Amino acid sequence: MNKNILITGGAGFIGSHVVRNFVNKYPHYNIINFDLLTYAGNLENLTDIDSKSNYTFVKGDICDEKLLAELFGKYNFDGVIHLAAESHVDRSITDPMSFIRTNIVGTVTLLNAAKIAWKDNWEGHRFYHISTDEVYGSLGSEGFFYEDTPYDPRSPYSASKASSDHLVRAYNHTYGMPIVISNCSNNYGPNQFPEKLLPLIINNIKNSKALPVYGKGENIRDWLYVEDHAHAIDLIYHQGKNGETYNIGGGNEWTNIKLVHKLCEIMDGKLNRTPGTSAQLITYVKDRAGHDLRYAIDCKKLESELGWAPTVTFDEGLEKTVNWYLQNIDWMQNVLSGDYEKYYLNQYQKR
Ligand code: NAD
């Protein structure tokens, strides 16, 4: 069946993998990628599919009510997959307002645009909101986040995402809008902006720069290869139950310091360095304010109800990821130009 689908934030890291999967897998769908192209948005992420006839890019802001009304009028969307967001925790600590604006005001502006365009006639429509495990707070050494774990966001980023989740659920409860939400753990893979741990460490190892590890490096994250997340999003968009939430995770917990050591070993091999060379770059720096200790996801609901499972092992995923960054030097050069240097100095000089 033909469908018009609006994907927001499709020029970003995860969004670009979601757009690629939909454009290639569903040639009969018309995919509209709506993205403001902030520092994190990059059309180079999509050069392999941007000339396909079922793909259109529109530059714009999810806070722009008028532009969204025009877009919904023009394309008569069947569904929305909403990924656009400010996504970096460190930036939310120095500039919370941009997170409030995009993640909260932007999400409710998008919900309103859909509600008006769909005229409260919900048949055949779906609003899918992509969220994070960080809304559940922080765990000690035991336990997992479940879909019904009470929200306890602790950074401006996670508080803004939690707020957007609540608004999406409110539109379901109050107006009956058909919605679905997923909350995923840390993604890694090609095309991630090098402010996030993995691409930052890979790039710094390559350039023999200090590897900044916050605090004692004992914080734990659960890592999932980005294409496995994109496949989960495809499955949930098509088969998820109306009004439901699905957790997505990799079952793959690492302390930051162990992960950085693993990357050092892989990179020593790739760069023909004597084993142990890159690890000498590890530098413990001042901790992130309010740094959540541990995230861990229970995603049995997604596995048992929709049959999802991650397909890429961590070893395979790291191999693909490191190779991609080493082979895509132009991509890295282009994203490192512009404001990156200023951001990097601000973020790390004082630590
Ligand atoms: P990203 O920062 O790489 O990309 C965000 C995209 O949104 C960029 O292309 C940017 O230009 C666009 N954008 C920002 N503000 C916008 C606005 N006002 N209007 C239109 N577009 C705008 O983020 P990501 O890591 O790909 O994350 C995508 C989504 O997935 C986010 O909602 C994030 O909260 C969520 N998420 C991310 C992770 C992760 O590990 N990266 C894990 C779970 C959930």
Ligand code: DAU
């Ligand atoms: O859990 C899902 C979330 O994962 C997403 O919602 C966010 O959008 C995404 O950015 C990510 O958040 P984190 O804060 O976990 O990711 P980040 O890559 O910034 O940091 C991962 C861990 O590494 C975290 O414990 C902080 C630490 N870190 C990070 C950086 C950038 C360092 O030790 N040094 C660094 O330089």
